[in-house]
Amino acid sequence: MTSSSSSPISGFDEEALEAGRLLFAKECDFIWGAQTAEQLPEADLPEVAFAGRSNVGKSSLVNALTGRKTLARTSNTPGRTQQLNFFNLGNRLKLVDMPGYGYAKESKEKIEIWNDMVRRFLRGRVTLRRALVLVDSRHGLKPNDEEIMTMLDQAAVPYVVVLTKSDKVRSQELAEVSKRTVAAIKKHPAAFPEIHATSAEKGQGIAELRASLAQLASLG
Numbered sequence: 315m316t317s318s319s320s321s322p323i324s325g326f327d328e329e330a331l332e333a334g335r336l337l338f339a340k341e342c343d344f345i346w347g348a349q350t351a352e353q354l355p356e357a358d359l360p361e362v363a364f365a366g367r368s369n370v371g372k373s374s375l376v377n378a379l380t381g382r383k384t385l386a387r388t389s390n391t392p393g394r395t396q397q398l399n400f401f402n403l404g405n406r407l408k409l410v411d412m413p414g415y416g417y418a419k420e421s422k423e424k425i426e427i428w429n430d431m432v433r434r435f436l437r438g439r440v441t442l443r444r445a446l447v448l449v450d451s452r453h454g455l456k457p458n459d460e461e462i463m464t465m466l467d468q469a470a471v472p473y474v475v476v477l478t479k480s481d482k483v484r485s486q487e488l489a490e491v492s493k494r495t496v497a498a499i500k501k502h503p504a505a506f507p508e509i510h511a512t513s514a515e516k517g518q519g520i521a522e523l524r525a526s527l528a529q530l531a532s533l534g
């Protein structure tokens with residue numbers, strides 16, 4: 315499968331794909347889990363945040379990108395990731411796996427503390443170079459995705475919408491949800507105009523996403 319057929323983002327040349335491969339072949343270690351906004355770690359390396367509704371596949375995507383099945387904990391039941399988890403990728407880039415939104419089973423207080431932490435992180439982090447807003451290919455954008463995107467627009471954090479679980483839909487459905495999503499993000503100034511489609515399960519779109527994230531990594 316070529317890069318253009320496996321992802322709506324086309325045009326990654328071999329050099330960019332190789333840079334992505336090399337970066338994500340580096341050691342990746344869990345460094346810190348923050349449960350409140352006060353516990354956020356020092357802002358040093360460039361960071362990319364994985365945001366999205368509960369169960370959309372954020373932790374699975376961290377694992378697929380790094381080629382490690384159990385680096386980030388995943389679960390069939392929503393609400394698995396309960397803190398902001400920071401992973402150091404080869405001292406070049408930090409991957410930040412976030413708790414999902416739209417999950418109502420925890421206490422109101424706990425949800426408010428997470429929301430506060432997520433908002434403060436997404437709005438005020440100097441090292442945050444990009445957010446990935448993950449959206450389930452089967453469901454498309456929901457109102458709480460729009461909310462997060464509007465917040466990122468206001469904070470001027472550039473973000474890419476990533477359709478997840480592409481293996482769960484037929485290619486025609488994927489084409490339709492991609493088209494709808496591309497049309498809907500036009501009104502969001504901080505959104506990249508193109509989207510990625512990925513499958514953490516089957517690997518679709520992973521090499522292209524690695525290539526795209528490699529452009530953010532520190533050279534040092």
Ligand SMILES: Nc1nc2c(ncn2[C@@H]2O[C@H](COP(=O)(O)OP(=O)(O)OP(=O)(O)O)[C@@H](O)[C@H]2O)c(=O)[nH]1
Binds near residue numbers: 395
């Ligand atoms: N078929 C398929 N299943 C996936 C894919 N990505 C994730 N899943 C499944 O979706 C479920 C949720 O995945 P997680 O990665 O834990 O989702 P999350 O967004 O981190 O969830 P929270 O931490 O609860 O917000 C798990 O059962 C995964 O195996 C994918 O690309 N394809």
Ligand SMILES: [Mg+2]
Binds near residue numbers: 374388411412
């Ligand atoms: Mg998770």
